[in-house]
Amino acid sequence: MTHGGTAPGAQDEPGGLRAALTGLTTRGRSFLAAGIAAVVCAYVLGQADLLRVGLLLAVLPLVCAAVLHRTRYRVAGSRRLTPERVPAGSEARVHLLMDNVSRLPTGLLMLQDRVPYVLGPRPRFVLDRVEPGGRREVSYRVRSDLRGRYPLGPLQLRLADPFGMCELTRSFSAQDTLTVVPRVDPLPPIRLTGEARGYGDGRQRSLALAGEDDVIPRGYRHGDDLRRVHWRSTARYGELMVRREEQPQRARCTVLLDARRTAFRGTGPDSAFEWAVAGAASTLAHMLERGFSVRLLTDTGTSVPGEGADGFAGASPESADAAGLMMDTLAVIDHSDGTGLSRAYDVLRGGNEGLLVAFFGGLDEEQAAVAAKMSRRSGRAIAFLLDSEAWEREPADVPAPLDRAEDRLRLLRESGWTALAVPRGVPLAELWREADRQRSGAGTLSGAEGRS
Template sequence: MDGAPGTGRDTGRDTGPDAGRPGERPGTLRAAFGGLTTRGRSFLAAGVAAAVCAYVLGQGDLLRVGILLTALPLVCVAVLHRTRHRVAASRRLSPSRVPAREEARVRLRLDNVSRLPTGLLMLQDQVPYVLGPRPRFTLDRVEPGGRREVSYRVRSDLRGRYLLGPLQLRLSDPFGMVELTRSFSAHDTLTVVPRTEALPPVRLPGETGGRGEGRQRSLALAGDDDVIPRGYRHGDDLRRVHWRSTARHGELMVRREEQPQRPRCTVLLDTRRTAWAGSGPGSAFEWAVSGAASVAVHLLERGYTVRLLTDTGAQVPGPDGGFPGLGSSDTAGLILDALATVAHSGEPGLSRAHEALRGGDGGHEGLLVAFLGLTSGEQTALACRMRQRASGALAFVPRGLQEAGAERQRQRTLREAGWTVLPYVPGDALPGLWRQADRAGGANGRAG
């Protein structure tokens, strides 16, 4: 960064991936005069007034005082205007993705890359107010080639993606007559993700005895017509030759190898604006967002392949991103980043989510864990049809969004369709509800 007032040149240099150069380059005396502080303007006004009074009254001593008062801020403007500081800066976040209500540290580094020492420097980083007050630092003097590092902490109770920066550098003369501001252009992004809770290992509805066991067993029990053969390769076991396909194709064909498949789970989050009441960190919707994040991370750690699905039909990872897809840590990062910015949608119902499930790659979608808001009779029936696509299904539903009788009827309908229903109120501990899923799995959701 070129911190020199009036240089009109970009002579800065980057010192790291987060470094930036100032975008503001006021290079004229007019811009320097615009940096006069209240003290500087007061001195200038007093000097002019004293000079005028001295001329009217014929007082030479008063004229000298007026000239002194006028000259001091003008000299400060000229000196600060001609001062050239070449300063480079960088910013580092640790970590760049942080759960809500936890702190992240921001480290700022300032390098004086010129051959002259700097004067008094004041730093201010632009930070959204939701992260706390804007940090300000004062550096008295930075020697040629010197370096200074400062840090501050940010914290947010609200999930989201927040821009930090640009960093502003304020130059001031020793008398405080003039202040000039320069700004770096670089920003950094802090992602505040929903808080997750550690969940206990439980036996979930529809879960087989071992990972991929159901899939392997289905291959073993498949008839000859269900086998997908492939051509013989050197080294294949002759006991795996599929003679019917060999006769049909006129070449040696073998049964394809049984590949173990990871158990799958779809986490459905209902984001319809009409389905939720209230807002803020203590609302039912925010509880559902945090619950969806906790379930996704927990099942990924257990070896599941997990995707996030919303009522808009959006999927993370996307359908083309490979539902069997990415590594667990990468998938967890994608899902948490998506949940950090998820907001209420204007969808009238769950039809798009149903279509996304129907458009799956055939068969069952594995486990379905849904965080539902208020649903009408039509949407409840649609959720019942979604259950047909899953080997097991859990539904977290908030209490108190509708009349008690209608709420019980909705839960009864979901249970009759095969859902394990877990009612909650904001503030309930998710691990306790998760244990109820274990106990309720064999009884079709008697919990709650």
């Protein structure tokens, strides 16, 4: 994306020469003060030579300010981000383009772009001279370990005279936004859906509609197989009618993110909540790569990309936009003020959700019961349970009793969930494999918990 604007010459700025005098540098103010002092002394002492020196010292910064104020060249600036959306911990490059659109060469130009502190130091560049119609390009890198949306700009241009007596600042109006999305970790391919509820290898069977106006059966179209002609309907309607055929439809996956403030403790990139957000982003990206139609659901009942016909995205050419929308949502998501999971459950019980992958924080007895009921509408349900108390505890500390967490896991597993506790420091890819082993009864998480 490129945004830009034009920085006009000083004569177009309001305030006249008074605005130019406010741009005097320390050197210019010192010359002006010394000149005035010399003129006063020359008048008191009657020294003509001292008067000439004082006038020279006082007039020089004023002349520089007037000349800089009446500079008539115009400079256009633009900014380009590559890329505009970057994972946390990765770098993006910002390109600044400056075009001299006037007929006069510029003098010394100093560029300064405004960036948030979290992205790094404020970049500054010096351009010596730009010929009429010339262009200069400079770039700098930005990086953030914290997800979010960060404004860049506006770009500031400083004009300076050759003697360094005066500097004027002009600002462009355009701004850009850098989106830092959660870190996405690659996940191993595993068999995600079971066959007990008719999902097979993650594929459902549905009728292949050629359009919204199709009925059973539909009219013959050029290229249809004559073996699909429905003769009874043909005789009834007086034209060739064909049967619809079945074809595979993309399986669905809902990623549920528990963002309740009461469910998580701690802040920062190493907190349990940030792990859950990154886990949700990794799961969404992985499922889209595998051809699933996906959606993001929060504890407040908010569904992304939306509440359309089915609320899912991934089975249309606009899937890339939907994936970007979900990542943008995760980039700025924060703790919710809700205290329960009932709103999310109301959304889930509305229909068959296919695969359900949930990232839960701390669950009390009531919310664990609500979460247990969520698996009834799913072909398969996988839950990652983050115990904030255990997560924030240092490894050297005495471990707390795990009875409460084990009770929650047992309840979820008995209700049909493939439930795993998330120890601190264990990557999602390892837990992803463990979920497959737990589904097939080949392993437990005891090894991972022992390493935590």
